[in-house]
Amino acid sequence: MKPSRQTSRSGSSEFFDSVQKGLLLGAAVLALVLPPNAMVQRQAGPHVPARVATARLADFGGMEPSPDVRQLANWAVYTRDARNRSIVIVDKKGASVYVFDAAGRLQGNAPVLLGSAIGDHTVPGIGDKPIADVLPQERTTPAGRFVAEVGMNMRGEDVVWVDYDAAVSMHRVITSNAEERRAERLASPSVDDNRISYGCINLPRDFFETVLSPAVRSAGAIIYVLPETQPAQRLFGSYDVQAQLRLAQR
Numbered sequence: 001m002k003p004s005r006q007t008s009r010s011g012s013s014e015f016f017d018s019v020q021k022g023l024l025l026g027a028a029v030l031a032l033v034l035p036p037n038a039m040v041q042r043q044a045g046p047h048v049p050a051r052v053a054t055a056r057l058a059d060f061g062g063m064e065p066s067p068d069v070r071q072l073a074n075w076a077v078y079t080r081d082a083r084n085r086s087i088v089i090v091d092k093k094g095a096s097v098y099v100f101d102a103a104g105r106l107q108g109n110a111p112v113l114l115g116s117a118i119g120d121h122t123v124p125g126i127g128d129k130p131i132a133d134v135l136p137q138e139r140t141t142p143a144g145r146f147v148a149e150v151g152m153n154m155r156g157e158d159v160v161w162v163d164y165d166a167a168v169s170m171h172r173v174i175t176s177n178a179e180e181r182r183a184e185r186l187a188s189p190s191v192d193d194n195r196i197s198y199g200c201i202n203l204p205r206d207f208f209e210t211v212l213s214p215a216v217r218s219a220g221a222i223i224y225v226l227p228e229t230q231p232a233q234r235l236f237g238s239y240d241v242q243a244q245l246r247l248a249q250r
Contacts, residue, residue: 086221150217
């Protein structure tokens with residue numbers, strides 16, 4: 001004798017009721033065992049923008065630079081402003097230079113000598129002037145973003161051009177005039193005696209040959225010369241990346 005349809009449906013109902021009760025009991029046990037916020041975390045973790053989670057900043061290798069240098073280096077690396085080229089930052093206030101590879105890792109840091117005149121501008125036509133005709137107030141190291149170029153100067157020495165038209169380059173320290181004491185100025189811990197050149201950026205010989213020149217020759221470089229008469233963010237259109245990331249994570 002076949003069971004009636006009513007009997008069959010009643011049996012199925014009891015079976016599913018048992019399964020449902022078992023699931024509810026299991027959920028209750030999990031609620032007691034798991035931490036109060038465990039299920040919430042599984043459902044939706046904290047929202048961190050992808051750009052923040054993968055943010056790449058400059059790696060100073062434990063060195064503590066000035067705030068202006070750190071902010072510009074972080075911005076250049078984060079925004080990839082150098083387009084996979086080396087990054088060279090000249091800090092005029094600190095009379096120093098920082099060289100990074102294309103990934104933003106610091107390759108070296110060294111003192112520099114700069115133009116004797118305070119200022120961030122280039123005097124029009126100064127690159128065509130005989131050096132003896134350059135006035136004291138015209139001997140500035142211009143600030144800005146420059147595409148580095150490898151070349152030769154009038155003495156036949158290899159240099160890294162910052163601004164070819166303005167005859168501003170980065171090169172080995174010139175020691176031909178003993179009265180200027182350029183090597184001693186570089187070695188001095190003070191930055192007050194680092195203003196001596198006609199506008200070019202003098203570097204220690206070893207640093208130029210083993211750090212700067214190879215970086216420029218291997219990948220090209222963008223040279224950022226920080227200003228001394230205006231905010232760097234205004235000149236470069238940059239911003240404090242770390243501050244922006246902290247706001248994004250709130």
